[in-house]
Amino acid sequence: MPRSQRRRSALTHPDAAEIDLLDVLHALADPTRMTIVRTLRAEPERACGTFPVDVAPSTLTHHFRVLREAGVIHQREDGNRRWTALRLADLDGRFPGLLDSILDAYETNAGAVAS
Amino acid sequence: MPRSQRRRSALTHPDAAEIDLLDVLHALADPTRMTIVRTLRAEPERACGTFPVDVAPSTLTHHFRVLREAGVIHQREDGNRRWTALRLADLDGRFPGLLDSILDAYETNAGAVAS
């Protein structure tokens, strides 16, 4: 790593064209990550520590990485914080209507099952 | 087991109202199971051994169980065979448009990525 020492690793995101559906489904098939995505749909961008989930910080980092590597979210650094956003345009460009369909289904799900 | 000795276990299926979205997503987030579901969308019903997948029979049984317990497929016995079908009506009743959305997305996926 030549210059500008990265904070940690390099925050790699897959290209929109490389987003794999099975990775996306796997990323969304977890209650904590589903909560993250649902929270993110309402707001354009949000700081890492402000999500209504009840897990340890290191666990949260893990979930963000899964979502990021699947192409579901985008993260950028800003000073001390890391801002997270849904890759709505990329996802909808690659799989039109899919994310809305899944998130809408989850609202139905939440109404009938627990959580 | 009183009478009519079941072949093996009792082939339990969840009620349509009990189908959990996260279970469905998890069930679909596997290439073998996705192939099963895609194959099943074209035909109403199909015998177990006739799916174009390349895994051992016991592995196939495992995948059918995951799909069945998630509420994605229905299986019934007929003599020596076990017939498998998609629970299209139940899924679409619970999560309207979801399955088509995911399967359509997979076709897009398959066009651009491997498989």
Next chain:
DNA sequence: ATAGTTGTACGATGGTTGTCGAAAGAGAGG
């Protein structure tokens, strides 16, 4: 009955996953 077909159950195995605690990096502010 004897053999063949279809699919399951069991046990094992190697890999993945979600979880956490402890330690540390990087910035902001005193």
Next chain:
DNA sequence: CCTCTCTTTCGACAACCATCGTACAACTAT
């Protein structure tokens, strides 16, 4: 400088998962 906050990395752990081979059960056909 020191400290506080935010977030990550690392190491560990238990649980889960996809896979297989072997053995077996149920049915069909000869």
